[in-house]
Amino acid sequence: MEKLAIGIDIGGTRTKLGLVDLINGKVLELIIAPTETKDSGKFLEIINSGIDKLKEVAQKHHSTIIGVGFGVTGFVFSNGMVDSTYGFLEFMEDYPLAEYIVKQNSLPCRADNDARVVALGEALYGKGKGQNRVLVLTLGTGLGLGFIAGGKFETDLPYAHMGGHISVGHTDFKCYCGKRGCLEALVSATGIVAGAKRLGWEQKYPDLPLNVETIFKAEQDGNDDAKIVVEEFLGYLKTGIDNYINIFAPDMIIIGGGVSKGMKLYLDKLTQLDFLLPYKNYKVKIALSELDEHSGILGSAALFN
């Protein structure tokens, strides 16, 4: 018995549309299309054509689709209205996304913040399966935060998704949100690269491309500058995690996103808990995502779980 829904993950350059079986968290069919960032009409055309194709696949399975779920950057209201994506998708200002999709596809549509749906995917189908309180940190170009309790969002609206902007240090480095010392500005891919730049990476190592993968590799090869960058990164991330533990008391913290791919060797350094004396019996596990790129698709579809 299948229970099918479509999950749509709108990424920086690629939009992924997946036909998901909500019973077992399997992506039965995946369509990848370019992300249209400027024109609403073109955007809807691409999405609707993908939905049509996935409807055909569902028919072959002799199943019907129960709804279309979206993960979108920014604040999304419970009626599927996107207030703003902060310039990411230029046309998505006060944008009735769900209304357009329902009108053109005759399917129910739900939308939520992208970091929140990733967390839902991880909690239901990834490393968070079977855990009660699951905090998911998505470390990509930014830091997305999503928290799931008992398989559900703790609040209906995505109030906590800006939680990456907690201040963890007194740095001169200004975040795009206007504050200084934001965790997001220090531990995202953008932050790690900026840390290497401040040490003069481009002048010192013209042959080593300035990206997270190269920096992690150089650290493991004993490069002194890379060691400084990685140590700073882990220190800030650990401080952030310690703060999140105080707020959310998660049973499981999952780190996903592009940066997490190179973090296997560093996981031990994050799991040493130093600040938990007040909670005598509290335990938390920290793991890296294994769902990889699928977490956003699974979580968006799971808005119909």
Ligand SMILES: [Zn+2]
């Ligand atoms: Zn900030």
